[in-house]
Amino acid sequence: MDERQGARRPGGRGARVAAAVHQAVTDLIGERGYGTFSVGDVAARAGVADSSIYRRWGNLENLLSDVALTRLNARSPMPDTGSLVGDLRAFAANVAREITGPDGLALLRLAVALSSNGPQGLRARDDLLAERARQLRSMLDRARERGEDAPDALDVLDHVLAPMYIRVLFGVEPLTPDYVDGLVDRLL
């Protein structure tokens, strides 16, 4: 998001601070919801100084965006099973597992909340969506290169991701494996 992130060291104290701060943000969102805590609250929870957070992330928005992107990317590697149906089913199952965990719901709420937070929030949300869309398009492109007839990324958003997101956000019924596979099969 900004050059401070480029200065992050891959291990050592910096990595421990980042991990503690990320976990503190996830916990606070899960417990209290978004919009109810400050950089000071995160720092206290993570056991670091406020200045460590400001130095590294600049402000709360950049921090929230970094947490969301990092968790999303770490948790959902894109599958490469050799077939489109296999890839999409594995992808959908990964997303279902991610968003039905307590951190996942916090992440979804964060994505929604970021969009109500002015230009900085919108940029953070766009980064989140652009990264997800890029991963998905590359999976669909691989299928086309194999000669398969692949849907657009927006069709996957509309008919596989959106139903799962809304069911989790609104607490409507669990995401069973049959249900998740059914969304993919219906799309294809």
Place this chain on the structure above:
Amino acid sequence: MDERQGARRPGGRGARVAAAVHQAVTDLIGERGYGTFSVGDVAARAGVADSSIYRRWGNLENLLSDVALTRLNARSPMPDTGSLVGDLRAFAANVAREITGPDGLALLRLAVALSSNGPQGLRARDDLLAERARQLRSMLDRARERGEDAPDALDVLDHVLAPMYIRVLFGVEPLTPDYVDGLVDRLL
């Protein structure tokens, strides 16, 4: 939500207070996002005493739920066109119009935010969803009574409502009439 609502008078000062308070809530959610204001903020914005709000709604959660339900119900009467495709297209167009307005996005965010707000929030959200689901099921039942092959309400949620909600919440592309009709046609 509770017996205070039963005591509401249909017109006069009570109705004016309710309208001012509802508008204040919608404005505050739209401007600042959910979770950033108190009963006192709503009262100040609406130009009424805090005690008027506590007397009528009891607490902020009940007020938010009342605002969401009232706006949703007032804005989306269920269509009755004589055919399932006509009803669903009109319904989807109504929802699209509602959620792409500034108040509609606030309403969607409210529904999401309510679910992160403990038992009271969950009850408010469930009321909101149950009312919407009831309206939808009655439209689908009418189609079945005419001998049409109607989808389940959950299928409509998954493949018509969820894509529109997610596109608006995440700011992905506009909801054009062709797109909205296409969601219905694809479902049927």
